[in-house]
Amino acid sequence: MSEEKKSEVARKLELLKLRFKEKATTEIGLLQGAVERFRAGDYCASDITSVYHSLHRLSGSAGTFGFAALGEEARSLERLVKPLADTDDGLPERGLTTAQVREVVNEAFVSRVANLASLVSQEQGAPKPHDPSSPLIFGNKTEDSVVLIVDPEPDSARDLTCGLEHYGFLVNVFSSIESALANGAAGVSALVVRDELVIRESGILDALAVKPPIICIGAEDSFTGRYALAERGVDGFVCEPVDIPVLADYMERLITERDEGRSGRVMIVDDDPELLEHYGLVLENGGMEVRRVNNPAQILSVLSEFRPDIMLMDVQMGQFSGLNLARMLRFDPEWLGLPIIYLSSEEDREFQVEALSQGGDDFLTKPVSDRFLLRAVAVRCYRARQRDKLASRDSLTGLLKHSLAKSEIHKEHARCTRLGQTSVVAMLDLDHFKQVNDRYGHRTGDLVIKGLANLLRHRLRKSDMIGRYGGEEFVVALPDCSVEDAQRVLQSVCDHMSGIVFSGGGREFSVTLSVGMAPLGDFRTSDDALEAADQALYRRKQSGRNGVTVSGDEPETVGTVS
Numbered sequence: 394m395s396e397e398k399k400s401e402v403a404r405k406l407e408l409l410k411l412r413f414k415e416k417a418t419t420e421i422g423l424l425q426g427a428v429e430r431f432r433a434g435d436y437c438a439s440d441i442t443s444v445y446h447s448l449h450r451l452s453g454s455a456g457t458f459g460f461a462a463l464g465e466e467a468r469s470l471e472r473l474v475k476p477l478a479d480t481d482d483g484l485p486e487r488g489l490t491t492a493q494v495r496e497v498v499n500e501a502f503v504s505r506v507a508n509l510a511s512l513v514s515q516e517q518g519a520p521k522p523h524d525p526s527s528p529l530i531f532g533n534k535t536e537d538s539v540v541l542i543v544d545p546e547p548d549s550a551r552d553l554t555c556g557l558e559h560y561g562f563l564v565n566v567f568s569s570i571e572s573a574l575a576n577g578a579a580g581v582s583a584l585v586v587r588d589e590l591v592i593r594e595s596g597i598l599d600a601l602a603v604k605p606p607i608i609c610i611g612a613e614d615s616f617t618g619r620y621a622l623a624e625r626g627v628d629g630f631v632c633e634p635v636d637i638p639v640l641a642d643y644m645e646r647l648i649t650e651r652d653e654g655r656s657g658r659v660m661i662v663d664d665d666p667e668l669l670e671h672y673g674l675v676l677e678n679g680g681m682e683v684r685r686v687n688n689p690a691q692i693l694s695v696l697s698e699f700r701p702d703i704m705l706m707d708v709q710m711g712q713f714s715g716l717n718l719a720r721m722l723r724f725d726p727e728w729l730g731l732p733i734i735y736l737s738s739e740e741d742r743e744f745q746v747e748a749l750s751q752g753g754d755d756f757l758t759k760p761v762s763d764r765f766l767l768r769a770v771a772v773r774c775y776r777a778r779q780r781d782k783l784a785s786r787d788s789l790t791g792l793l794k795h796s797l798a799k800s801e802i803h804k805e806h807a808r809c810t811r812l813g814q815t816s817v818v819a820m821l822d823l824d825h826f827k828q829v830n831d832r833y834g835h836r837t838g839d840l841v842i843k844g845l846a847n848l849l850r851h852r853l854r855k856s857d858m859i860g861r862y863g864g865e866e867f868v869v870a871l872p873d874c875s876v877e878d879a880q881r882v883l884q885s886v887c888d889h890m891s892g893i894v895f896s897g898g899g900r901e902f903s904v905t906l907s908v909g910m911a912p913l914g915d916f917r918t919s920d921d922a923l924e925a926a927d928q929a930l931y932r933r934k935q936s937g938r939n940g941v942t943v944s945g946d947e948p949e950t951v952g953t954v955s
């Protein structure tokens with residue numbers, strides 16, 4: 394996030410705080426008037442309920458804006474009033490006596506309400522509004538996958554570097570952890586440390602404010618060693634001798650987890666405009682995509698259009714109850730699996746359990762600090778995405794499954810035809826893969842498949858679609874890309890694939906790749922384009938494998954692009 398954007402967020406948060414102060418001051422004035430009337434015996438049922446709601450609102454929102462003391466005092470008063478507001482037959486017109494009301498709304502209560510006004514000017518002990526200049530959890534996202542390698546041995550550092558560069562990682566080597574960290578760890582994708590003892594015996598990682606995924610390479614694999622590393626905050630361990638594809642796969646998984654953990658689509662439903670805006674800004678500032686809904690009557694239309702990972706919902710919203718809204722959403726099978734998290738100052742466990750049984754999934758109790766909100770939301774978005782991924786992604790590679798890949802290609806065909814752009818579809822197939830399985834075993838074969846998946850993820854753009862089409866067959870769609878550029882990129886994928894050294898059964902080997910590609914928009918349907926790419930792949934296999942063939946090329950012009 395740019396400096397300008399950060400100060401803009403800080404300015405908006407400050408403005409919201411001022412607006413809250415103004416509203417709270419007015420609300421406390423009204424509360425004072427109401428409780429004084431109670432003392433005089435001048436009240437009706439709705440007065441008691443509205444005092445209760447007013448205290449409930451203050452207790453739920455004050456902490457968020459930094460007025461913890463005000464929030465706590467309002468909560469304590471709310472608890473005292475709650476039995477009066479709750480009593481079914483306790484409303485004045487149903488027999489609640491002035492004496493009973495006075496017992497709760499006594500002199501002390503009135504003076505505590507009056508004192509709320511002075512707490513509006515106190516921010517002591519408050520959860521500090523987030524400083525947008527410091528990342529809340531995960532650090533800055535970088536497009537490139539920069540990896541820092543700490544290895545005191547130049548030869549082994551060189552081997553690691555060469556191996557990882559094939560996957561598209563940008564590698565920087567350091568001889569000590571101190572020099573690597575002095576270079577700055579905040580923006581890097583991973584830190585690979587060969588000097589495992591330094592990590593185990595020093596607290597050097599403890600001081601890191603922003604920690605990238607850290608993988609240690611060690612000579613010995615033992616429970617005690619692994620535990621000591623985990624204790625130090627290390628994320629992964631690889632034993633010597635290092636198998637580069639295994640290490641690359643490990644890194645890929647950790648980086649993906651980290652990247653996915655800091656993104657998410659969140660819909661917030663709250664009738665308090667300041668709270669809604671505050672939550673929205675905090676989550677956006679942390680990298681989330683947010684849709685705010687102030688009017689609960691709009692949730693169905695916004696849901697269909699925005700399709701969030703999770704929904705955060707207030708419980709009491711004027712005439713609407715969050716519990717009923719959650720139950721209503723579950724009428725529709727499409728939203729049965731949507732995680733709904735109530736944001737509520739309701740502390741009563743019985744109520745919470747009842748709310749969860751009616752369609753909600755979780756409770757975040759207000760006031761919630763900015764940091765906690767972001768962490769809690771990020772974790773829940775991550776889980777929701779993981780669950781969706783299980784259904785749509787291939788479990789070995791994490792790439793789109795066959796049917797989803799096909800439907801993405803179908804969409805891209807419609808898009809590029811409509812806009813008159815050139816997009817390319819390609820089929821990729823590992824060469825002589827049966828021999829890999831036969832010679833080195835199925836598990837090693839799996840590692841080769843994962844290796845190609847990781848290579849594609851790194852070498853292609855974020856906007857490209859990658860799917861696992863079959864066993865050792867992949868499909869990619871490259872939107873808005875000329876045939877020449879696609880051919881060049883895919884040839885470089887072939888070159889890097891053949892450069893990766895795999896090992897199995899004590900031997901080292903490499904695997905080549907054949908590709909057939911076709912310009913999507915040149916065909917009437919996406920299936921026709923896929924068929925053409927498949928034909929081109931077939932011709933590539935016939936004419937020597939290891940390279941790219943473009944649909945429509947005559948067999949004699951087929952050749953490896955250099």
Ligand SMILES: Nc1nc2c(ncn2[C@@H]2O[C@H](COP(=O)(O)OP(=O)(O)OP(=O)(O)O)[C@@H](O)[C@H]2O)c(=O)[nH]1
Nearest residue numbers: 822823824825826827828830835838839864865934
């Ligand atoms: N390890 C592993 N092997 C797989 C997987 N899916 C498919 N295969 C194997 O991939 C091999 C594909 O072999 P073939 O279709 O004969 O082709 P090939 O040996 O790659 O030969 P060419 O394509 O002609 O270069 C078969 O042995 C399958 O068992 C998988 O998920 N893991």
